[in-house]
Amino acid sequence: MGVLDGKSAIVTGAGSGVGRASALRFCQEGARVVVADIDLDNAKETVRQAESAGGTAITVGADVADEAAVEGMIGAAVDAFGRLDILFNNVGIPTPRLGMSLEDHTMDDFNRLVGVNLGGVFLGCKHAVLQFKKQGGGGVILNTASVAGMVGWGGTVYGATKGGVLQLTRAVAVEAAPFDIRVNAICPAGMPLTGFMAAGGLDVDAAKQAEIAKMVGGQHPLGRAITAEDCAEAALYLVSNAARNVTGVALPIDGGFVAR
């Protein structure tokens, strides 16, 4: 018996990092998963891994900043699995160059970060809530924010978008609670071993990546870098019935970083 047996889930950004680890973990626990990503080849690889482990998953190519694509993604889950129980809004993009200062950002940079990181979560929440209300029986939304949305760390505009994700999480949690819809967020600290650094223009080999992981982990009281699998375990708890009375929370996955 898996803790997500019979559940239908969508994980966005599931072609890499936290999204892939979560999609695979949800499948292991019996969910049928829509692996959504703008990068279809990587999404297909996640589905291949899920299926080879005995799971059920399908691929959907979707840009979470595009409302029609988000509606299509939710429609694909309903067509394939009959309903939607869980939406994990996990997509996030870094600043165009990791480490850039506020004054380096152009208005285009700002609009893109807000459009994908906050706009994507808004669209996901909106259309999941519409679907949950239409089908009845409640539902679960999980959003990926960041410790950068809780403290000044990891990019000014990026952090502001993640602060927005946290407030959206709390507000939707309260508004949707009467419909038994739960909404939570995970807040990872730096995860140097996902695809995020490359997306932020930092192209390093495996040895350098391991060195950066050691350095980043050293900033956490527990002394270890955060992994995608750490986030997947937290995600699994928050989307499962074990968390049936948990809503509106922001759970740091950060080795004690924000507690310091």
Ligand SMILES: NC(=O)c1ccc[n+]([C@@H]2O[C@H](COP(=O)([O-])OP(=O)(O)OC[C@H]3O[C@@H](n4cnc5c(N)ncnc54)[C@H](O)[C@@H]3O)[C@@H](O)[C@H]2O)c1
């Ligand atoms: N890696 C870190 O250091 C770190 C730290 C804190 C929070 N986060 C957050 O964790 C989440 C996952 O990050 P990750 O480290 O797994 O990154 P990743 O780059 O490994 O994965 C992100 C995935 O999202 C996809 N994607 C990007 N834009 C998209 C769009 N518009 N529509 C659909 N898919 C899109 C990418 O193709 C990729 O597969 C993000 O929200 C990120 O902001 C990451």
